Amino acid sequence: MDLISPIYIIAVSLGTGFFMGMPGKNLQRISFYLLMAVLLFNTAVSLQWLYALANQLTGPMQVFTAGFQPPFSINLLMGLNEAVITSMVNIAGLLGAVYMYSVLKKIGTGGQVVYLILLISLNVIVLSRDIFNIFVFLEVGSIATAGLIIFQKGIKAVSAGFKYMLASGVIAGLLLIGIIFIYRFTGSLNIDTIIQENPVFKQGALISVFLILISVILELKPFPANGWALDVYQASHPGFSAILSSVIGTANLYVLYKFSGLASETLFYYLSLIGLVTFVGSNLLGMNQDNARRLLGYSSVGQIGLLVAVLGLIPQANSNFKIIFFGLLISHYFAKAGLFWISGIVKKSGLKSWSALRKKPVLLFLFISFILALTGFPPFPSFFGKWQLVLELSAQGNIAAIIAILVGSFFEVVYLLRWAGYAIKLEPVSTLKIKWVKLIPVLLFGVGLYGAGYFVSQAIPYGNTINFIPLAIVAVLLLLDFLPAYIKNIISISATAWFAYLLFPDAGTLKIIFIVIFLVGGILTLIPGFYMKGKREGFYPSAMLMFGGLAQLIEAENLLQFFFAWEIMTIGSYFLIIRGKKSMIHAFSYMLFSVGGAYLILLAFGLVSMGNTGIGLELLSQIKYYPGIAMALLAVGFMTKTASLGLHIWLPGAHGEAESDVSPMVSAILLKAGVFGLILIMLAAGGEQNNYQWLFYTLGWIGALTALVGNLGAIFQEDAKRLLAYSSIGQLGYILFAFSMMSHMGWLTGFTYTINHFMFKAILFLAIGAIVLKLKTHNMYEMGGLIKKMPFSFIAVLIGIITLAGIPPLSGFGGKWLFYNAVILKGWYFQGAIVFFAGTIAFLYCFKLIYSIFLGQLKDNHRNVTEVSFWFLLPQYILIIGVMVFSARPDIILKPLGATLSNIFPAEQLTWNGTTALSKLGYWDATTIFMVIGIMFVILFGWLWFMSRKAQPVKQFNMVYSAERPERPELTHLSHNIYAGYNKALGFLVAPGITAFWSYATNFFESAGNFIRRIYSGNGQSYAIHVVIYTVVVFIIYLSTI
Amino acid sequence: MIRNFFILILVAAFATIFASLFLNYGSSETLTPLATYYAENGAAEVGAPNLVTSIVVTYRGFDTLGEVTILFVVASVIGFFLKKTKHNNEEPAKRESSEIIVTASKVLVPIIIVLGIYVFINGHLTPGGGFQGGSIVATAFIMLLMANPAFEINHRIVHAVESISGIGFVLMGVFGLLLAGGFLDNRFLPLGTFGNIFSAGAIPVIYSLIGLKVGSEMSNILSNFQAVQNEKM
């Protein structure tokens, strides 16, 4: 294979550049196309090398300038690394020029030449193996940068450019001093020769290496000596900011990578510290930004910091070093360029004005993809990069670094997702005019990002175990998003059914329960979608993302698959939740808790993998280091999804404000994902006699208190959906409590509760959701007397609350019976009493729910309402059949379940005699109870019906207020504020103390960020001072170690 | 004042870096192996008595390419940065230059240009070369500007010289690649007799092109600053 030597990239570009300097009007006209041609040529050359080297059609090529061997002449090296980086540089350069078409045209040949030379200089610094040569071309690059900054008119850009020049002038000086001394001490300027000299390094050489490295680091904008860079990001033309962030950053990082060959152990340690400080610090400060480009600047700085940290943390000999580095780098590259480019399309700088994207679905999709790539969600390369990074750091035992990385990532998530929320949710204030030339680069980078994600997933260990089929279905739905909702609904339901069909065959009893909840539940909750009009853009991809994630969660066999599925599910549910009208803020807090939880899980998985080989899920039962901490982290992580006490504050808003058919999805189904996770770790902990007694004891308490607080919260609600949401918190508290008992009976209770909650909460949320949709209000005091208008809904709600309250004959009672047995056998009397008390509270809100909606006076404006849609009733009645079957014949499920559990908890089993369950303490025959009470019910109901023939209907407004005049309309509703009295006694328990705690924490970080960022005073000279201080401080610390 | 005192302390702290370099400096009596190689083989390999020139033009010619590029970029940037805005495009206020300067420039400019050319053509033999010669040429250009502030026609010529010499430089590099050992190899022309003006392969040609390039680039930069002088703000 005959390849074009990389030297031609330089020769052709510079030749053309010089040619473009010729005077003449004709040249001016064609110069842009000349520029494009050269950029295309460069891209082609680097891509052919990439192709040839990646497929091992050729070896790396050395270019010896002037025909002499190094170190006597300057040599360029084109290896696989260089091919990758130069391809990245040239592709972005080419697309960047397309994007900047109008500004490059306007500014004329001078500007085009500068742009071209910038790219050349980047190619050279990547290829060159000579330190001084790299210095020269770094200078070329920084001068060209200073020139490109002023493409944007106005004093802001000019002063930013000057600040940049001052700082980079100082940095260049440091580099030059370092270079000349390294020559003095090693007698060479060639990197490879100097590295060979390494054994004879004298102290002076160490100092010069320090100077060289610190100056390259300073070029990479370490926090806090990076004020100049932020101004540049903000003030430059967005097309150039994109180049600056994704391309120049990349090339400079590669320079650092090359120079890091000179570094000693100590210097690597500093590299990692500097990188981590930058990552955490910069993202902390990013939280306070309102200007989109400045925010992107902070994020850029942070990402580069993370990459510097990786360079310092992971030895380059490690087989996964490259894929970690590449995974993180390529995400940053695509996403940052894409976001800066979009910022030039949106034009307005305030984050809130990005809502203009709402009207452009393609652009919005790309925007969100870029944001998710930066925050490290799957299927983007950064997800896999971060995953592998955490595993490698765990293998080193470097937990502190993992924590720092996760904290920094979390800060980044905070501001990026808040921004995404604005774009998705806020009312657009302006419309966008999009030029094709500006859209094409963004589009291509979006495609590239997904492609890179797939590539990286295949390159990391176990990455090929990821099942991408669910994501493919999501992609199909995205492409079909222009179709009417019912078609997409049919596709989604079929796909969910297909997942279920695929999963069923090799699932055990435990998994089957979750397959039913996740996927059959998914189908049932998708059915109401047929009622929805229009296209419901974005709904089905999100829903399938969530259900796909849930399916994969069940399917997962290793930690990576599990975490992948967990994150996919989280994103899907986020997009579902944020669809509600007032959901922006609630979806945001849901996401913060979810991401926080996910990071704890990730950290725990890191601990789990320590000292173990492989990443199979079975490792959870053989944790070698810090098993207690790992288990606790996992538990807390999963409890963010089950909304246990302390971590529950996101739930009422998120579930309450979600769309009518989304609430049942997230409440009845999604919460069980957390339960699934908890079961997973409990199984791994071993049976009753495990090493984590303290943990499960604590979880039991948390469960009990959650039940109490959730139910208390529910009784004070006037909003029907929030009432149900609080009830979910309480119910999940029961479930957590039951499983925490770690006994046979406890787990049977837990599963019974789980199945029940799935069914009755779906029924209730579907029923209430449909009513809310019809009446257009959530407030119960605005409803009333709907029993005659909506009899089917009434029956469904009635059955729902009977199940919920645990009244015989329905399955809730069975749950209670099992519960008392379990508590007594376990001996958790005190906690059990709390849960019992919580159960009585549940009666109160159940009563309130049915009374205020269906009984009492019909409101005037509801005189003409009719029964809710068939599509909402259908799943409710299917579920009611489920409740009936489970109530009448619980043994169908509980028997095989008990058999499975007996392997784990052999002691104190429940034994079955036909349909009669026997425990140590007594027996329970659900079928008989069901029959007896059913017969009694029919008799009593008939008698009542018979007796009430003569009842006299009362006119609607025939009522007496005992001489009091209701001041507000809601006071005419009897059940309004019905439990005010209890509030006096127990209100302190639901006082928003926990909310206050979280908002205090938020405020603390925000104001810390706000305080620290004041060092960025805007004074260019101060920025130069920062650079010097930074150097001196690092040097003095360094000096003490050599 | 406090701020300046703080900076003084900072600079003093910075001096510790220098101090530690200084303490490790040691003394050196002999050349580095790299320099020894150039000293021993430079004459035979490249054929130029001035070793600095051999290094600048050939061994490290690639640096020089970068350096020329820097000047080129700066000239371009300053070109569009300081470009006259439309509404300022009035006739420059004619500042009559004094008779002496005009006459002196007529006499001196050719001499200075010749001197500059001499310096860069002899770059491989004697001290000096492209940069030095180029800057001398640029000095002549300043004199022209001083004598005739509204100096416009030659601007195009300067640009053309700049372009052509730049392209020529790159072409010389490519010739080296195609006809000799590598990019910017001077040996595609015969090395000639050591010490002659036409010796050292392509070095005189390359260095002259560099000289022209540097001279015209600097002239460009200067004329842009000059142009601002006549502009209203």
Place this chain on the structure above:
Amino acid sequence: MNLIIVIVLCLLIVAMAVTAIMHKKLTISVLAAGVVSLLASVLYLLLAAPDVAMTEAAIGSGLSTIIFFYVLNKIRNVK
């Protein structure tokens, strides 16, 4: 002999540099900086670097100072 010249040169360089930094008048400071360059080029001669000396003289003290004066002149005209 050379040693004494070098010492004197170096003292002058430092003195001029301090002048350049401390002096209130911009013209003086720019001029002093130019002189520093010029003196440096003499130093280069003594350090056996004639090429560098020529370059520093032509560029560092020549062209660079001229550009400074162009800018100063422009600013003064505006004032």
Place this chain on the structure above:
Amino acid sequence: MAIEIISLITSFVLMLIGLYGLLSDKNIIKIIVGFSLFDTGTHILIVTIGYLKGKTAPILDNAVGLTDVSQKIVDPIPQALVLTAIVIGLAVTALMLAYALKMYQAKKSLNIGDYKTLKW
């Protein structure tokens, strides 16, 4: 004391003076002056590093001859490097001055503290 030690010290002192000017002076022009002094300091440093006591310039004229060259000349490499560095220095200084001019045109002030529209 040897020549190279003195000039080494001078180069360090010059760089420090330049740095002090760069960091302390409010006037943009004087900041640039400080920068150019710093630059000159680095040039002196580089040349000094190539200097060897009692050796001549690296030009192979009749006085040096062609034999045993390495015993007679100073190191030519730093000299080659410094040529490049000087030109780069000029380029940077010129561009900074162009910036200064533009900034002055916009706000009629040379005080660096007046250009703080972007911050935090």
